Amino acid sequence: MVFVLLGTDRPVESYRTEVAPDLSAKQLHALAAEAGVEVGDRPGAELLRARLEGVTRKRDLAGPSVVTVNFPDGMPLMECANTVTLPQGVWDSHSPGAFADSGSPLWVGSDSPALQALLAEHYGCPAGAPAKSKGDKL
Amino acid sequence: MRVASGRTFQSNVMGNTASTGTGVYAPATFFALTENATAPADADTALLGELTAGGFARAVGVYAYTAGASNWTLSKTFTSADATTRTLQKIGIFNASTAGTLVFETAIPSPPALVSGDQVALTSTISI
Numbered sequence: 001m002v003f004v005l006l007g008t009d010r011p012v013e014s015y016r017t018e019v020a021p022d023l024s025a026k027q028l029h030a031l032a033a034e035a036g037v038e039v040g041d042r043p044g045a046e047l048l049r050a051r052l053e054g055v056t057r058k059r060d061l062a063g064p065s066v067v068t069v070n071f072p073d074g075m076p077l078m079e080c081a082n083t084v085t086l087p088q089g090v091w092d093s094h095s096p097g098a099f100a101d102s103g104s105p106l107w108v109g110s111d112s113p114a115l116q117a118l119l120a121e122h123y124g125c126p127a128g129a130p131a132k133s134k135g136d137k138l
Numbered sequence: 139m140r141v142a143s144g145r146t147f148q149s150n151v152m153g154n155t156a157s158t159g160t161g162v163y164a165p166a167t168f169f170a171l172t173e174n175a176t177a178p179a180d181a182d183t184a185l186l187g188e189l190t191a192g193g194f195a196r197a198v199g200v201y202a203y204t205a206g207a208s209n210w211t212l213s214k215t216f217t218s219a220d221a222t223t224r225t226l227q228k229i230g231i232f233n234a235s236t237a238g239t240l241v242f243e244t245a246i247p248s249p250p251a252l253v254s255g256d257q258v259a260l261t262s263t264i265s266i
Contacts, residue, residue, distance in 0.1 A: 050245035
C-alpha cells in the first residue's frame with residue numbers, strides 16, 4: 001500500500017452542523033440557500049434535511065500537523081496524484097481553503113519516490129518529510 | 139449518517155476481541171453510489187438502487203487523516219462511462235466489494251448529473 005504524508009501548518013478538521021428536527025420546510029429551504037444545497041429538483045423535507053446534514057464545514061486545529069493518505073493497492077500513480085490534487089480531493093478536504101485557495105503543503109513525503117516527486121512539483125514544496133515527521137505515519 | 143448496522147460494525151471492530159480486521163471486521167472503505175433519492179434511514183442495510191456499472195460500480199476510496207482531527211475522509215474519483223445520464227444522490231460506505239455491511243449512508247448535498255466522460259471527485263467525511 002502506497003502512502004503520502006502532507007505537512008501542514010494550518011491543519012483543519014471537518015464537522016457537520018446539526019439540523020434541528022422541528023424545522024419547517026421554509027426554514028429548511030432558507031438553510032439550503034445559505035449552504036448552497038441543491039433544491040432545484042424539489043426534494044421533500046426528509047431528503048432536504050439529509051442533504052443539509054451532508055454539508056461539512058471546517059475549523060482550525062492547532063498546528064503544525066501531518067495529513068496521512070493511504071491509497072488502495074494497485075491504484076495507478078496518476079490516479080493517486082489526482083485524488084490528492086483535484087478540487088474537492090484530499091488536500092482540499094484537509095486544508096483551510098477550497099479549490100485554488102487551498103494553498104500548498106509545507107512538504108510532501110511518500111514511500112513512492114515517483115509520487116512524492118510528482119506532488120512536490122505540483123505544489124512547489126520540498127520533497128521528503130523532515131526527520132522529525134518520519135515517525136508520524138500511522 | 140452512521141446507520142444501525144454501522145454502529146454494530148463499529149462496536150465490533152473497536153471492542154470485540156474477535157475482531158481481526160478482515161471479513162466482517164474489514165475496514166469500511168468501499169464507496170457505493172445510487173440515483174435513489176429517498177432520504178437515508180437508520181434501518182438501511184443496503185443502498186437501494188446501487189449502481190454497478192458504467193464507471194459507478196463499488197470501489198475502494200482513499201483514506202486520509204489529519205493528526206489530531208476528529209474526522210477522517212474517504213475520497214474517490216469516478217468517471218462516467220455510461221450512455222445514460224446519471225444523477226448521483228447518495229453515497230454508501232461498505233466494508234466489502236460486494237454485499238458486506240453498510241456502515242455510513244449520506245445524501246449528496248448537490249447531486250451531480252454526469253454524462254459519459256464526466257468526472258466527479260467525491261469525499262465522504264466521517265466524524266469520530
